[in-house]
Amino acid sequence: MDSDYLDNIFEKAVIGNSLIKNRKTLTIDYVPEKLPFRDEESKTIAQVLSVVLKDGRPSNLLVFGKPGTGKTAVVKNVINRLKRKSKEHGIGITVTIVNAKTANTSYKVLYDIAEEMGTNKIDKKLKVHFTGLSMGEATDRILEYVKKNQLQVILVIDEIDSLVDRNGDDILYSFTRANERLTESGFISLIGISNSLTFKDKLDPRVRSSLSEEELVFNPYTVLQLKEILNERAQLAFNEGSISQAAINLCAAVAGKENGDARKAIDLLRVAAEIAERERATIVIEKHIREAQEKIEKDTNYEVIKNSTTHTKLVVLSILKSQTGMTGEVYDNYISLCKMMDQDALTQRRITQIVSELDQLGLITSNVVSHGRYGRSQIIKIAVSSNTIMNALKDDPFMSTLL
DNA sequence: ATTCCACAGGAAACAGTGGTCC
DNA sequence: GGACCACTGTTTCCTGTGGAAT
Numbered sequence: 001m002d003s004d005y006l007d008n009i010f011e012k013a014v015i016g017n018s019l020i021k022n023r024k025t026l027t028i029d030y031v032p033e034k035l036p037f038r039d040e041e042s043k044t045i046a047q048v049l050s051v052v053l054k055d056g057r058p059s060n061l062l063v064f065g066k067p068g069t070g071k072t073a074v075v076k077n078v079i080n081r082l083k084r085k086s087k088e089h090g091i092g093i094t095v096t097i098v099n100a101k102t103a104n105t106s107y108k109v110l111y112d113i114a115e116e117m118g119t120n121k122i123d124k125k126l127k128v129h130f131t132g133l134s135m136g137e138a139t140d141r142i143l144e145y146v147k148k149n150q151l152q153v154i155l156v157i158d159e160i161d162s163l164v165d166r167n168g169d170d171i172l173y174s175f176t177r178a179n180e181r182l183t184e185s186g187f188i189s190l191i192g193i194s195n196s197l198t199f200k201d202k203l204d205p206r207v208r209s210s211l212s213e214e215e216l217v218f219n220p221y222t223v224l225q226l227k228e229i230l231n232e233r234a235q236l237a238f239n240e241g242s243i244s245q246a247a248i249n250l251c252a253a254v255a256g257k258e259n260g261d262a263r264k265a266i267d268l269l270r271v272a273a274e275i276a277e278r279e280r281a282t283i284v285i286e287k288h289i290r291e292a293q294e295k296i297e298k299d300t301n302y303e304v305i306k307n308s309t310t311h312t313k314l315v316v317l318s319i320l321k322s323q324t325g326m327t328g329e330v331y332d333n334y335i336s337l338c339k340m341m342d343q344d345a346l347t348q349r350r351i352t353q354i355v356s357e358l359d360q361l362g363l364i365t366s367n368v369v370s371h372g373r374y375g376r377s378q379i380i381k382i383a384v385s386s387n388t389i390m391n392a393l394k395d396d397p398f399m400s401t402l403l
Numbered sequence: 404a405t406t407c408c409a410c411a412g413g414a415a416a417c418a419g420t421g422g423t424c425c
Numbered sequence: 426g427g428a429c430c431a432c433t434g435t436t437t438c439c440t441g442t443g444g445a446a447t
Contacts, residue, residue: 129422129423129424130421130422130423131421131422131423132421132422132423132424133422133423133424326409327409327410327411328409328410348410349411349412352410352411352412353412356411356412368410368411370409370410371408371409372407372408373406373407373408374407374408374409375407375408375409375410376408376409376410376411377409377410377411378410378411
């Protein structure tokens, strides 16, 4: 071991790194006070919310936009301003922000709302328990709490589309309907943030009309805008002369291709810088961006496979071992692998579901082909490098015996 | 034009788990 | 302690489908 090398690492740890001066500004935790290119959107949200502040009546809003377009950050920024203003003027506004995707189920969304709103801490009688209550009872308790305390609530549901996809619009129906009888004694203003523009179509018409009183679409950033955002961020994050303009341009171009996702662009920049650091390079260049792109892709695929269930792993291996990639062959392979491992095989229906999940994750590609009288089938192909798969499978002691 | 294969995939039901309520 | 609830992962049942073979 080269002791100079270790010294160098510790030296950097003590005196700070030569490339990055502020690592936090390259993470998703860092949200600037004002997001570039989002003035109009901020104004619209503020106008909608001002109704709550001025007239004391509920006002709903739906915000749409692809991932990484700054929707959530802008909403949170504007709400923080509103909170500050209402505090200054002694107006009591309760802000509750929940994420429907991390909450995972509609009941968990209700639980999170109760937690955030304070129902669970303040009012033991109206506590929404982690489980055990019916959906109706949980909703009633939250509404009762709002009524009893005459709260003016601004409820932000991030990734609201995943809530509707999985569990329908029951919760939204209850909340939007409840406002009709609540207004005298408190109310809930709802702000829904959605990645999907078509999500509205899945709503009950009554929910749709009251929820989408106001709508706002966040367009994806253009490559030029991304470049400017990255330049701004690079100034905060890097020491002078530590990153080349060409690297930033490439980073913006890559992210621009992927729906103008600013979060991804910044993440790419961070990983590239870390690679450059490890190489002890003095400047981040295009090569590092390309390497970072590969690394991010590889790491996500590896993690996804590694954290899958045994049966999903067996399906992946069955696909890898398959000559034709046809559903029937893949299932046969899977059955024999299960026998080898002394496992009870799942039904073909379930395997179809697993294959479609893998497809959605981008780990495989599948095309339906018809062989005429010989039936229809899918041609399933692995979409990531077999090395990545093998490494992920090897790390599972149970699977490694098969390799 | 009809038949038929090998599936895809939706809907409903079920089992098991972990929890609350009364 | 039994009734009830939500959730996950799965099975069972069923209908629909494209196109070669008849």
